[in-house]
Amino acid sequence: MEANRIYNFNPGPAMQPLEVLKEAQAEFLNFHDSGMSIIEISHRAKQYDQVHQQAKVDIKELMGLGDDYEVLFIQGGASTQFAMIPMNFAIGGKIGNYVLSGSFATKAYQEAEILGTGHIAASSKNTNFRHIPVQDEICISEHAAYLHICYNNTIFGTEYHYIPEAGNIPLIADMSSDMLSRPLDFSKFSLIYAGAQKNLGPAGVCVVVARKSFLADSPKALPTMLRYDTFLKKDSLYNTPPAFCIYMVGKTAAWIKAQGGLTAMAARNEKKAKLVYDAIDNSNGFYHGHADKDSRSFMNVTFRLPNEDLETKFAAEALTHGLSGVKGHRSVGGMRTSIYNAMPYEGCEILTDFMEKFRKTNA
Numbered sequence: 001m002e003a004n005r006i007y008n009f010n011p012g013p014a015m016q017p018l019e020v021l022k023e024a025q026a027e028f029l030n031f032h033d034s035g036m037s038i039i040e041i042s043h044r045a046k047q048y049d050q051v052h053q054q055a056k057v058d059i060k061e062l063m064g065l066g067d068d069y070e071v072l073f074i075q076g077g078a079s080t081q082f083a084m085i086p087m088n089f090a091i092g093g094k095i096g097n098y099v100l101s102g103s104f105a106t107k108a109y110q111e112a113e114i115l116g117t118g119h120i121a122a123s124s125k126n127t128n129f130r131h132i133p134v135q136d137e138i139c140i141s142e143h144a145a146y147l148h149i150c151y152n153n154t155i156f157g158t159e160y161h162y163i164p165e166a167g168n169i170p171l172i173a174d175m176s177s178d179m180l181s182r183p184l185d186f187s188k189f190s191l192i193y194a195g196a197q198k199n200l201g202p203a204g205v206c207v208v209v210a211r212k213s214f215l216a217d218s219p220k221a222l223p224t225m226l227r228y229d230t231f232l233k234k235d236s237l238y239n240t241p242p243a244f245c246i247y248m249v250g251k252t253a254a255w256i257k258a259q260g261g262l263t264a265m266a267a268r269n270e271k272k273a274k275l276v277y278d279a280i281d282n283s284n285g286f287y288h289g290h291a292d293k294d295s296r297s298f299m300n301v302t303f304r305l306p307n308e309d310l311e312t313k314f315a316a317e318a319l320t321h322g323l324s325g326v327k328g329h330r331s332v333g334g335m336r337t338s339i340y341n342a343m344p345y346e347g348c349e350i351l352t353d354f355m356e357k358f359r360k361t362n363a
């Protein structure tokens with residue numbers, strides 16, 4: 001770790017790979033001998049096009065997807081996808097189906113509701129979103145347009161450990177907080193999206209990976225920038241794309257490839273998560289995990305301490321150990337440590353050493 005950097009456990013914007021940040025810093029003033037910064041180059045120029053195309057190629061290669069899938073770069077964050085999905089697909093009397101597994105899943109559903117088309121196929125709200133609904137809990141409506149799930153629930157610290165079976169209904173997933181963190185059979189999904197600021201780069205771009213045939217025809221009454229077919233047909237270059245964000249996403253994808261791809265990423269992430277969950281499980285009840293064990297996230301670890309005073313103290317003392325961003329979201333309380341792809345194993349070791357020390361002095 002660099003001397004003046006800290007271990008940042010923030011949920012997003014989140015810690016990014018140091019190598020990626022350094023590379024961007026080194027070429028910021030003069031991108032590939034162009035005499036210009038990447039943020040000054042025309043988005044129609046050859047140098048930018050290379051960045052744009054390579055990012056797409058690397059993302060698809062990492063996900064093991066072929067020519068029937070396309071990568072789109074859309075602004076407005078994952079939150080704009082919440083609206084674009086029902087606007088583009090829940091049409092002609094078809095109904096958007098949603099599994100409510102946390103805050104963002106619920107927000108996605110609420111956008112469909114605004115458009116008058118949402119159906120709750122399953123919900124774990126009654127357990128304060130401690131668990132991921134299992135297949136048997138999911139009830140898809142008649143005339144379903146799609147089934148929408150949130151694969152990793154950033155706030156509650158739960159993650160799917162199976163891909164729901166949706167029959168012939170298109171499956172859509174918000175993977176904002178676990179995109180490219182492990183291999184999956186991504187071909188089971190018609191559309192996957194992820195705001196970049198957790199696992200992929202800076203805020204400002206949402207990466208959408210979808211079946212081309214699914215995106216081909218948006219309803220004629222939709223404005224240009226809200227139609228998926230605009231992004232498909234114009235290669236996400238209908239208007240000026242967030243070039244710097246896409247450049248950073250591309251560098252991050254290349255970094256993941258260099259680490260050994262998604263299989264290697266998953267092994268690293270599981271090892272890190274095990275360390276932190278073990279610290280919780282072996283604390284004689286001092287730390288109490290929020291998520292049910294079989295729904296635990298590899299990306300966001302949520303836990304409580306015996307009382308709120310200790311939680312405040314924990315966050316303050318963590319900071320003096322170079323550990324920032326450990327405070328949980330207000331809807332769960334307690335702590336949340338986000339350990340995305342870029343968090344090194346050593347960061348988790350320092351965290352768990354601190355947790356153990358804190359427990360011994362405060363139990």
Ligand SMILES: *Cc1c(COP(=O)(O)O)cnc(C)c1O
Pocket residue numbers: 012076077078079080104150152153154174175176177195196198
């Ligand atoms: C952060 C997050 C969002 C919101 O992303 P924005 O880019 O801020 O709109 C949506 N879904 C999940 C799972 C997230 O973690």
